[in-house]
Amino acid sequence: MQANGTVFVYGDNVDTDVIIPARYLNSSDPKHLASHCMEDIDAAFAQKVRPGDIIVGGSNFGCGSSREHAPLAIKSCGVSCVIAKSFARIFYRNSINIGLAILECPQAAENIRQRDEISIDFDSGVITNKTREETYQAEPFPEFIREIINADGLLNSLSKC
Amino acid sequence: MAMTMTQKILADHAGLPEVRAGQLIRAKLDLVLGNDITTPVAINEFEKHGLSGVFNRDKIAIVLDHFTPNKDIKAAEQSKQCREFAKCNGITHFYDVGQMGIEHALLPEQGLVAAGEAVIGADSHTCTYGALGAFSTGVGSTDMAAGMATGECWFKVPSAIRVRLTGQPKKWIGGKDVVLTLIGMIGVDGARYQSLEFTGDGVAALSMDDRFAIANMAIEAGAKNGIFPVDEATIAYMKGRVNREYQVYEADADAPYEKTVEIDLSELRPVVACPHLPSNTKPADEVNDIAIDQVVIGSCTNGRLSDLATAAEIIKGRKVAENVRVIVIPATQHIYREAMRLGYLYTFIEAGCAVSTPTCGPCLGGHMGIMAAGERTVATTNRNFVGRMGDPSSEIYLAGPAVAAASAILGRIASPEEIEQGGN
Ligand code: SF4
Secondary structure (H helix, E strand, O other): OEEEEEEEEOOOOOEHHHHOOHHHOOOOOHHHHHHOOOOOOOOOHHHHOOOOOEEEEOOOEOEOOOOOHHHHHHHHOOOOEEEEOOEOHHHHHHHHHHOOOEEEOHHHHHHOOOOOEEEEEOOOOEEEEOOOOEEEEOOOOOHHHHHHHHOOOHHHHHHHO | OOOOHHHHHHHHHHOOOOOOOOOEEEEEOOEEEEEOOHHHHHHHHHHHOOOOOOOOHHHEEEEOOOOOOOOOHHHHHHHHHHHHHHHHOOOOEEEOOOOOOOHHHHHHHOOOOOOOOEEEEOOHHHHHHHHHOOEEEEOOHHHHHHHHHHOEEEEEOOOEEEEEEEOOOOOOOOHHHHHHHHHHHHOOOOOOOOEEEEEOOOHHHOOHHHHHHHHHHHHHHOOOEEEOOOOHHHHHHHOOOOOOOOOOOOOOOOOOOOEEEEEEHHHOOOEEEOOOOOOOEEEHHHOOOOEOOEEEEOHHHHOOHHHHHHHHHHHOOOOOOOOOEEEEOOOOHHHHHHHHHOOHHHHHHHHOOEEOOOOOHHHHOOOOOOEOOOOEEEEOOOOOOOOOOEOOOOEEEEEOHHHHHHHHHHOEOOOHHHHHOOOO
């Protein structure tokens, strides 16, 4: 599994209220959620983002509520992966459960800059920064989690067994 | 191998003699919870994957609390979807307008959670039930769907931080002051992926409502769960509410803790968490020149009876400040009725507060008290993130009910001592 895209960089503690504000939670339609993704910190994000693009955050990305609407909004925008120094735990498990790839990699989070072009190899955990000609090593997923992501989510993995 | 209290509960629910931090396990669940925002997403997943039915209709709770009584048509559709699902699957614990309360106040009150149980909820503040000595944690809607279908959930066994509480808190100090102080010390990701296990002789000095408020905000330190030992107060609380066997767990004396944080309750002062992080804490009397537009007293953190009692004690016989809108929201119907019987609601209304039926409402910026650009609220809720309660330029100061009530009277952030000293 591979991902390629342009990067949007955000800081520490990007919380679920800015990923998708609660005022939009009166619907769980993925298109509706995608159109308001990141609105309170980056009003133009939903217009600018292209399929395959990648979000890079600082520490504690996705902190706050358990709303699955947050990874869903990001996934529905076409984002192929979120890389961060660290993730809040509910966001982490929600992303895996819905099949949004996420990688913890402090080195990548510190060195990748806005609009860099990067590619990711999920099997090896290697992140290649094509703009800066650098590579960073992320921890590949443990087997258990890889099974869920490969099945495109927890429920698909359940209905298979 | 020695285990923490959380690890022991997880081991038993996974059918394993022992578990260690970092281990991935599949555990049996005693309760699966969802609300009017997260349940529809779970139902969609449930139906999309053709899951045939729920594992146990008595072990699922669905509470319509966030956008209810429905704030708009879309919210009404979401409630309707939950209602139909609950009916179709014969869900025993379904709470609609008229019976409902904010889920994390309601479930313990109704005896749906007991010591030693394992609970997941598609709501981050599900960690509240750790106050009862249960393992409970917030998950997402997909976990809720899988939990409803299988009665199980995957977990990574957490390591733990021990929080040792000592001493007796002074008057006006409540659970909120304890937990905001803790988050101020360790930060919003200070306990990320970990358990917060509360111990020490100070626990006995905290009421159950205080413990609920503390466990509730474990998530604001990034924790997977917060948990209290079971003592006489816990058993007294469960008596008459929980009519089934439950198990009391204790951490091993030599359980592995990553670190220990010490808090002397006798030294605490009323605190506020300034925008835009719950860790941005300051003593209330050091931020007393901040004018406010609104006060919200309610939520799953501080909408319980003792919170309303504290606020009423300060507000009684006084008037809310001019130009300040004060909204009081009892967390459940039971609390609402008791607050009425005890005269608190009369006190609030006479002082110029608006009193609402139970709802999450303004806590998540849903309805019932949304802020315009540049406005400021002192709230007894749990999150002060950008835009949480309205316009992205509005500000939330988090506090306990005593500071919120004092601020309502003085029209600026104020400590309860100022009111006692005749600050009105
Ligand atoms: S009161 Fe606020 S924090 Fe608690 S469940 Fe409702 S929205 Fe969530």
